[in-house]
Amino acid sequence: MAHLEQLPRDLVDELRVTDARPLSGGDSANAFRLDTPDGPLFAKTMPGSPVGVLPVEAAGLEALRAVAPEEVRVPRVHHVSDAALVLEWIEEGSGGPDRAAERSMGIGLAAVHGARAPHFGWLSPELPERIGSVPVDLTPTNDWSDFLLHRRIEPLLREAVDSGNLDPAASALLAELAPRAAELAGPSEPPSLLHGDLWAGNRVVDRSGANWLIDPSSFYGHREYDLAMMQLFGGFGRECFAAYDDAHPLADGWHDRVPWYQLPPLLIHAIRFGGGYGGAVMRALRRLS
Template identity: 50%
Template sequence: MTDHLPAELIDGLRVRAAHPVTGGDIARAYRLDTPDGPLFLKYAPDPAPDLFTREAAGLQILRAHRGGLGVPEVLRQSDSGLVLEWISAGPPGPATDTDFGRELAGLHAVTHPTFGAIDGAPTGYLGSVPIDLRPTEDWPEFFFTRRVVPLIGRAIAAGELPGRARTLAERLAPRAGELCGPPEPPALVHGDLWAGNRMIGRAGAQDAPADRATGHNWLIDPAAHWAHREIDLAMMTLFGGFGEDCFAAYDEAFPLSAGWRDRLRWYQLPPLLVHALLFGGGYGAAALRVLEHYARRPAA
């Protein structure tokens, strides 16, 4: 039965059946069986304002600059959800990780004059948590002042961080430029690149040669914006799922600045804080340890 699904998303698709599938913690997800093949539906009964508009815009810009990466086509969009091209999942191939490293490097080579939104929207989302995407040329301000500091305040208010986290942030504020690393031009980033948002499967008809039809890399569920490219690498290492061959291939294709591995924990602060707000558990304690780690380090 499909009576419970948003009519504006499925009307006219001749849906024969809808099967629940894994789709994350925010939205409900379904495989739609239609005469023209399967489709993917995700929706939320009461989503945050423009949540799916931002996701659709992210998918569209990633698709426009994807290189060899797969990015599902947005077929329908409404305030309550999206209908996307179906991805047929499958096993990785011997070159899947190295391909992904090179392909992600190509995506990050796409630049823009300012950090921030891809489409002028002042607000975006990490998960369902709103973040400031107003444009600026100042990366430390964008990352630390506008993102980390407000998330720390929210986590303290929610009881997920102790008040001394604010004191640590105040101590680190004068060093934000140093801790953010050498200046780089704003890069097009996925923005939420944990392993669950990289799917592996069959290539679409236009995505890759026939000899790479399996083990193909796809990007899903983006929080795309213009940012320092190391935030994607930091998220990739936060929960694992990407082999060392992936990072070696990335660095070969688009060499990383010295000290990038030392900055990974710094750039993991926003996802840790967002996870603390959404899920609680030990994420707040993990974010506090990151703040303590950098506060202990002597200034460069």
């Protein structure tokens, strides 16, 4: 019962929480399993986080849930505020995804990316403009390659250099690549709803083998952004990408564009964690040169 004191009082009262048990995992949030009369729920709190981080995540979950087919599931939002986010509980499986789960993941993500999206940029003007805890410019536009270069890659690279976590030579390498921004972003496509942070840790396979998407940093963008992130740390099998390509064929040369699309997450990791991520940014830039 002592852990209930770590949760906002309005949340406890609204959901009639009887107990809260801390969960492991996460580098910036506290996670809990909540016991309620209606069954278990998942809660996340982020003490000291910027205003709007959890409401932005909730909006991404609700947007994904609205278009997700049966092949991928998205947890229902039960409560959201700047202090806490409470979601449907997922009974996670003990093993990794099998081939059927990989195929379902590819088919489901293709359907999410194929849903109609209005522009490149924010989900709503009422939400703070950020990807996770990082402020970004999400003003709507129809020019994706310009958006990716000038509003995502360039400012993150400057911040990474200024933080001392990236070799200043990266600025010259990016300047050489900038005139090719449209080519590097690939053929023009309609905007897609993106998960925005789709590494393997944000895909959960439950006890029945079903895929779930969690922890999004959603915005409207080019679908290769998600696919590149999926390859950054591994965890998605060949069957997943093959099923995706069958359901929603990718443009020729998309593999060659992966380093360009991996620059934003690599730069964010360089800013936040330093270590080898600055070197990974340099390798990506040199591969593209």
